[in-house]
Structure formats: structure tokens, C-alpha cells
Amino acid sequence: MKQFSFHKKEKLKSRKLTDKLFAEGRSFTVFPIKVFYTFSDEALDFPVKTGVGVSGRNFKKATDRNRIKRLLREAFRIQKEELIQIAKSNHKYVGVFLLYLDKTLPEFNVLKTTMHKALQKLSTKIGEIPSANN
RNA sequence: CUACAAACCCGAACUAUCGCUUCAUGUUGAGCAUGAUGAGGAAAGUCCGGACAGUACAGAGCAACCUACCGGUUAACGGCCGGUUCCGAUUUAUCGGAAAGAAAGUGCCACAGAAAAUAACUACCACGCAAGUGGAAAAGGUGAAAAUGUGAGGUAAAAGCUCACAGUAGUUGAUGGUAACACAAUUACGGGUAAACCUUAGGUACUGUAAUGCCAUGUAUAGAACCCUUGGAGAGCUGCUCGCUCAAUUCCUGCAAAGGAAAGGGUUCAGGGUAGGCAGCAAGAUUGCAGCAGUAAUGCUGCAGCCAGAUAAAUGAUAGUAUUGGAACAGAAUCCGGCUUACGAGGUUUGUAGUUUU
RNA sequence: CGGGAGGUAGUUCAGCCCGGUAGAAUACCUGGUUUGGGACCAGGGGGUCGCAGGUUCGAAUCCUGUCCUCCCGA
DSSP, rough: OOSSOOOOGGGGGOOHHHHHHHHOOOOEEEEEEEEEEEEEOOSSSEEEEEEEEETTOOSSSSHEEEEEEEHHHHHHHHHOOOHHHHHTTTOEEEEEEEEESSSSSOHHHHHHHHHHHHHHHHHHHHHHHGGGGG
16 A cells, blocks of 8 residues: 555545544644544444545635635645554544644645644554553 | 727746646555646636526417617627727827617606796787787797707788798608618608617527536335325416316225225325435537638638646745746636636737938 | 525715605714713714616616625525
């Protein structure tokens, strides 16, 4: 499997799963990124399924929303490998949704570092959860 | 050369690494590899017009809405092209706006003014001692607007009462033009407002691709109330009226009317399931070039081409080269034809005016 | 994708249909009342009527375009 790929199967697409994520999932914020996540033992077709989003209220123009979503995906794509390995080793299936909160267009390098912090935090949470699993 | 006006074009290139959509080929258990492919002139606003789909599409009247100089163009249009009349901007080129009807009827026209539409305050003329009666509408002042304007004749004083010129409207024409209109003759003289109601002429069925058709999964061939089965519940045809169309049967009792049973149908209520896939959906009122017809919009013919198709939704990141030190407005979601609005650096062509040189 | 409503004083709204004076409440300012404050009484200021064109003698109001805000349906 290619290391830096980000194709359809890795994306969070199902309406059912997305609704479940927002209804039952937890979240934390590493400004300007808010991370929603759930862990599941139920088998999915890929260990980590990810979606991105921007509020249409903060960015009225579709071009701006598209640009932010592309930058979020890019930042995630480059740094996701560690998260996938941890998820595999813990035999968990993870749903993640990344929401951009700020009202100004981001610089890619800044976004990259904050994304790194966010993914590290998520990785530690995966490590904690199985012990406290019910 | 400068300024201005109009029409049109373009929409930051290349290399490397990683990565994405769709398609094709190979191989395959998932998948992987290779190759091709991938946003706009406005994709936007949603202001018009269609295509397409559904509603079981005889239709008539009313209502509602839209359009409004004339001709052409088109699948269609409120768009576009050409022309007519009037108004405005500019120095010109040129550009912008308006144009069915106020002489069918109703309403409105603040303040001021005698009067805002069947005119008569001051003033004028005649009669009368006067009060007043009659005539008449030139002059005064008010107002955005005052009974068609100017000049002459005319009269007791006046007046389109008459005449000349001008204006508006109607009628007529073997006149010119397809027509708007122009021209001529003749008749009349009537305030403005239809982006007030309205009248006239022409037109419009409604709902939208999350339409619609099908497959899979799954629940419950389930439940309650009321009604109906040709004397018809209800549905459809346009919002309303008329009218029309569609719409589900057997048994038992009874002479019949009718009643009962089963089955089926309809409306409403309460509740349950799905949250996936395929088609629609990418070859078309298509794109480019050339020729022909036409003032033009546009049409016809020939040759060549295939040019996004997603569904939490594909074009990005990093580094470098070049450049005016970094780029504008901005992202397809059923598809076309327009309109409107936003916009960077420029370029091309044509025209007008000015300056210089010859 | 489709449909609807609204932009007027600092704020919340009326006026628009049927065109001629922009108004109410509250807030603000001044004075009175009170020992002082609040409440109350009297007076006052404050408006490109979202923006740009047009119709009209005259436009917040009518027409057209445009910008912004909010709501609804699937």
C-alpha cells in the first residue's frame, strides 16, 4: 500500500457513519482545527476514515471553502501514517472529522504544524481508550 | 503621437517529487501498475426563455400574471439584429432613455390660487340712479401645470370668430415605404397622470432532475376512525365556475325498495422501515475551420473533432527557473439560449478630435 | 435546487397598499422635583429612509437593477 495516498476508501462518506460520529463521538480543539472522533470495533474497509469541513457561515465563497478543505486534506495526508499504525496495533477502527473554525484563510505551513499536534493528541487517546473500554 | 468612443481577444508559463476524479488496458482476493483525462468568461445572481420528466392533457368562460413603435431572427424569449419618431449627453465619433390608448369610463393633482377641469376673483363692455342682470375671456397675479402659441384683422368689449405661420388629434389618399412613419389635402381644438384603477391587442396548464423509472435491504399481506363499489367515495383536466374524463363485484334475504356478509377501493390519523445502488447523466438547438445567402442578428453546406461528470462532492502542496516582487473576479452539480452583476495585467481592429512633420 | 420576508433616529418598530408634514416607544442631553439618586414632570437634539437609475411638478412610498440580512421546503 502506498504511504501517502488519500483515495476514496480513506474518506468518511457514509451519511450513517457521519451522523453517528456527531451524535456519539467526542471532540477536542487545537485551534483553528476542531477534531471529532469515534472508535469502533466494528470492521470498516479502512482503519481510519476521515472527512473535512468548513462552515459556510464563515466563508461565503465556494472557492475559499474548497481551498481550505484541500489544505486540510493535504496536511492530514502527509502526517497520517503514525495514526494508522496505532489504530492497527490496537485493532480499532477510527472515524475522524476535521472542522476548520477560523474566519481567515490559513497558511499551509501553520496548518501543517497544528495538524501534527492534533494527530499526536488523537494518537494518545487511542492508546488510552482500550484499557478503559467497556 | 495624445485624448476619447466602439467592437473583440486573453484570463501567469515551465520542470521535479508526493497526491486526487473519471475512463481504458493488463493482472487480480482486496488491490496494484501503465496510459489518457479533468472547471468559467462569467461556472455567480437566479432576472427571462426553452429542452426533458411527471400529473390518465376534449374544451369554454372568468380571474390572475406577463408583454406593448415597426420589421426581421430563433426551438423559444422580456434576448439579439436592422429601421421609425421624440428627448437627453458630448465638440465629434458615438452612447443612453422613451414610444398601444388620457378623444371609452372612474380616481387623484398637496400648498398657493377666483378656478386644477360643466372655469371667472380683480379688471373689461352693454343696460341700470344703484343693487344687480347679461356678454366676454385679452390683461393682472398664484402655481409644476391655467383652457394651443405668435402676429394681423375684427368688435360695444372680446373670443380660432377670421386669416398667416407653428402645434396636437382624427379622416381621406390608385402618393413613397413590407411596416412604424413621411408627404399632401381636409376637419376639429380637447390640462397632466395609465412605473393609479382601467381599456385594447397578443400570450401563459401546474410542478421541478432531491423530477421521474427500477433494483436491493427491511418492517407488518399489520392497526384505528369514517366513507364508497355504477343513484359512485374520491381523483384528474387551470386558481374559480361550467362542462368533460377516469374510478373498485360477488353472495344471501326480499315481488320491489332496501338490508346484511365477504372482498376490494378511498380519505384521514397513529406507527414502522430505508439513509444503499443503477438509469436519468454527458454526442449536443455541440465545438473549430472554410465556403455560400443576408446590411446584420442568423441560416445552409462541407471537412475535422469528442471536450468534467462528482455525490461529505475531484485541480492541491513543496522546491526551483523566468517576470512589473507575485497576481483580479471567482469553483460545474440535469442541460442549453440570453440578460445582469464582479474583474488583473495587457493586446488587436475601427472611428472621431487635436498636435507635429512632409 | 426551489420558494418567501425584510433593510427607516443608537435600539425595537409604525408610516408604503391609496405619492406632498418622517413618527412612536426606549436610550441620550437640559431644566424641575429630592438632602442626593431612582421614579415622575417639562423641554430639546439626533435620519444620505441599504445603494444606483427611472416615472412624476414632487418618491421612504410607484417601476427597474443591485447589495446585504433572515426564514421555509425537499
